[in-house]
Amino acid sequence: MLRIVADIGNSRLKWARLDEHGAPAETVALPLDDPNAWGKVYDDWHAGASGPSLWVVSTVNPPLARSLADFLATREPKPADVRWFRTAAEVPLAKDVEGADTGGSDRALAVLGALRLLGAGQPILVVSCGTAITIERVTADGVWQGGVIAMGLGLCARALHHFTAQLPLVAPDASAPPWGRSTNPSLEAGVFWGTVGAVRELLERQEPDMEGPPLVVWTGGDASKLAEAVEGPAARVVPDLVLHGLIHAAFPSDSK
Numbered sequence: 001m002l003r004i005v006a007d008i009g010n011s012r013l014k015w016a017r018l019d020e021h022g023a024p025a026e027t028v029a030l031p032l033d034d035p036n037a038w039g040k041v042y043d044d045w046h047a048g049a050s051g052p053s054l055w056v057v058s059t060v061n062p063p064l065a066r067s068l069a070d071f072l073a074t075r076e077p078k079p080a081d082v083r084w085f086r087t088a089a090e091v092p093l094a095k096d097v098e099g100a101d102t103g104g105s106d107r108a109l110a111v112l113g114a115l116r117l118l119g120a121g122q123p124i125l126v127v128s129c130g131t132a133i134t135i136e137r138v139t140a141d142g143v144w145q146g147g148v149i150a151m152g153l154g155l156c157a158r159a160l161h162h163f164t165a166q167l168p169l170v171a172p173d174a175s176a177p178p179w180g181r182s183t184n185p186s187l188e189a190g191v192f193w194g195t196v197g198a199v200r201e202l203l204e205r206q207e208p209d210m211e212g213p214p215l216v217v218w219t220g221g222d223a224s225k226l227a228e229a230v231e232g233p234a235a236r237v238v239p240d241l242v243l244h245g246l247i248h249a250a251f252p253s254d255s256k
Helices: 035-046 062-074 105-118 153-162 183-209 223-231 241-250
Strands: 003-008 013-018 024-030 054-059 081-085 124-129 132-138 144-151 215-219
Touching: 003 062, 003 241, 013 035, 013 241, 024 035, 024 241, 035 062, 054 062, 054 105, 054 241, 062 081, 081 241, 105 124, 105 132, 105 144, 105 215, 105 241, 124 183, 124 223, 124 241, 132 183, 144 153, 144 183, 153 183, 183 223, 215 223, 215 241
Parallel strands: 003 054, 054 081, 124 215
Antiparallel strands: 003 013, 013 024, 124 132, 132 144
């Protein structure tokens, strides 16, 4: 049976088609508002499949989740089953947090993915760089303790643009200057290097009460931009930790 996992975020929709061993055979990032693009990938992936597909979906975006559910209900062949992870409480993970039933499934799934990649035995910090930047704390024996939620690069840039009268929208990366003589480079400097400084400070503040120096793993759309700026070229970046966590949550026998 064709098995597909999907991660619905606030900025991106990602699908992964699994191979016979339960590993991602192909991963695509799709626009949030283009069902025609979804349909093309759906039809391509089902073209050579025998029988209906099985879908497992993580979502932190209820309106888009409804759109995807409606989309799947109208496709041929119709999926045999669609399983949803809507909150952190639904993720099979040891937790020492409050409000897991309202917390994002993506945060818990990123932790689960990191644990599958790195294993227990050492504390871990998982830095997810998307619309928001989150830093998840994991104890040496694999317990998720919660963490930090901060503003992501794109959200910071959009907020400065939308909530002021004259500031333009910028999309800075590590080429941003440390300061600028005009508005655009000044914004790029503030957004990018201000975010780098915030993440570096937040990481440093996690360490004193952890059981030794933590391993840090980065994921998300802006991870490649921020990880090296914060940690240098040795930073460990895994682009699709949520999807890997989703695979293990849904198909644990395949991911042992």
